[in-house]
Amino acid sequence: MAVKRRTSQDVLLSTALENFYNAAEEMGLEDDLVEILSRSERRVCVSIPVEMDDGSVRVFDGYRVVHSSALGPAKGGIRFHPQVSIDETEALAFMMTWKCSLAGIPYGGGKGGVCCEPLELSLKEKERITRTFAARIEPFVGAWTDVPAPDVNTGAQEMVWFMDTISKIRGQLEPAVFTGKPVPLWGSKGRNAATGLGVATCAIELLRVLGKDPKDTSVAVQGFGNVGSFTAKFLHDAGVKVVAICDITGTYYCKDGIDVNKAMEHTQKNPKRLLEGYTQPGLEKSDPTDLLYLDVDVLLPCAMEGAINKSNADKVKAKHIVEGANGPLTPEADEILRPKGIYIVPDFLANSGGVIGSYFEWCQNLAGFFWSEEEYNQRLTSIMRSNFQRVWEYSKEKKVEMRRAAFMVAIKRVADAVKMRGVFL
Numbered sequence: 001m002a003v004k005r006r007t008s009q010d011v012l013l014s015t016a017l018e019n020f021y022n023a024a025e026e027m028g029l030e031d032d033l034v035e036i037l038s039r040s041e042r043r044v045c046v047s048i049p050v051e052m053d054d055g056s057v058r059v060f061d062g063y064r065v066v067h068s069s070a071l072g073p074a075k076g077g078i079r080f081h082p083q084v085s086i087d088e089t090e091a092l093a094f095m096m097t098w099k100c101s102l103a104g105i106p107y108g109g110g111k112g113g114v115c116c117e118p119l120e121l122s123l124k125e126k127e128r129i130t131r132t133f134a135a136r137i138e139p140f141v142g143a144w145t146d147v148p149a150p151d152v153n154t155g156a157q158e159m160v161w162f163m164d165t166i167s168k169i170r171g172q173l174e175p176a177v178f179t180g181k182p183v184p185l186w187g188s189k190g191r192n193a194a195t196g197l198g199v200a201t202c203a204i205e206l207l208r209v210l211g212k213d214p215k216d217t218s219v220a221v222q223g224f225g226n227v228g229s230f231t232a233k234f235l236h237d238a239g240v241k242v243v244a245i246c247d248i249t250g251t252y253y254c255k256d257g258i259d260v261n262k263a264m265e266h267t268q269k270n271p272k273r274l275l276e277g278y279t280q281p282g283l284e285k286s287d288p289t290d291l292l293y294l295d296v297d298v299l300l301p302c303a304m305e306g307a308i309n310k311s312n313a314d315k316v317k318a319k320h321i322v323e324g325a326n327g328p329l330t331p332e333a334d335e336i337l338r339p340k341g342i343y344i345v346p347d348f349l350a351n352s353g354g355v356i357g358s359y360f361e362w363c364q365n366l367a368g369f370f371w372s373e374e375e376y377n378q379r380l381t382s383i384m385r386s387n388f389q390r391v392w393e394y395s396k397e398k399k400v401e402m403r404r405a406a407f408m409v410a411i412k413r414v415a416d417a418v419k420m421r422g423v424f425l
């Protein structure tokens, strides 16, 4: 490859670029496509002057990056965090391009963020930041250009403020510009469980291609928040034996299987949504990390990034892993586990139910017609199954591990779109 590789001081961006260049080289991607896809189409930096509750004015920095719109409008969340920077935002936009491409949905990749500490902000200050940021990026967002969503420290309330601000500036309701809205305000029934349903579907598909009956299978799910609890629930509903769940309060193990619905009811009653105090016959409680080392058929890390790393990967006894969280395995952990013949279903395949769910919300907003939760789940499951199948077959055909196969499938779809559309802007 004769391309001069772009680099960055930002660890996340430099990793995103390196991963892309390595996969592009392995695929034999043409140099002009490598040049085009190694850069973002648009990096917008804005200042956000905000009057604070004490009357002083603070100016925050905000960013919105579109890495690629070759396949459709850019899609990606907006985060509020003190470490947000333009390069980190660009790295996350890169990842969204590949995630949307792999998901088979008509979206490109984008990401946004505001550099702020939400813990130090009042609700009113957060609203003023959100609305001023929305006004500053207004020329760049739209249902057919760039469609943001919630991310770290933003949620349904922020999406309503964003939608309301853009709608007022444009003088018409603009529901399809943001996804992740609450059900009464153009949100979708089913979105809350979408990521977990997608993770569980991938695990069931993995068992299917390995010729294993879900009913003779044991799994352990790390994390019992949004992703972990719904992953465990859908696996449990499919007849899989969920022998262990955990959260920051501990590992909850039962050799005959956890009653996941009961555990979910328990966390719904807990003010912090924790498993603390959960009990059932035969339950054993231990440290949160113990779950990672159980001898199960499938381990599903659904809590946080870097959970399995070079210091603990050799203790993992699970036969296979499905990554529900973003980046739960470090590259070093990957290196340690791969020689053991473990199949690892990568995060941007396994947890793409969330972005597919956002796509459903956008479709419903554009049509002004809402689906039942049953229809939403049925469509999601069917897309996840075929996405899994595509990566599985590609990995067998090219004799590469699933993470690399997923990356190559994703890059190819975007590169083909760029090629067909031609080189003009």
Ligand SMILES: NC(=O)c1ccc[n+]([C@@H]2O[C@H](COP(=O)([O-])OP(=O)(O)OC[C@H]3O[C@@H](n4cnc5c(N)ncnc54)[C@H](O)[C@@H]3O)[C@@H](O)[C@H]2O)c1
Pocket (backbone or CB within 6 Å): 195, 222, 223, 224, 225, 226, 227, 228, 246, 247, 248, 249, 288, 289, 302, 303, 304, 305, 324, 325, 326, 327, 351, 352, 354
């Ligand atoms: N929510 C989504 O739609 C979505 C979509 C894609 C990816 N993800 C990723 O999935 C992961 C989880 O997201 P979430 O929305 O479920 O978060 P969440 O905050 O709802 O839940 C996180 C859970 O992990 C547990 N946890 C945290 N640290 C732990 C530790 N050290 N040991 C054991 N348990 C621990 C928490 O107690 C909690 O139960 C994150 O990596 C997130 O980026 C989420």
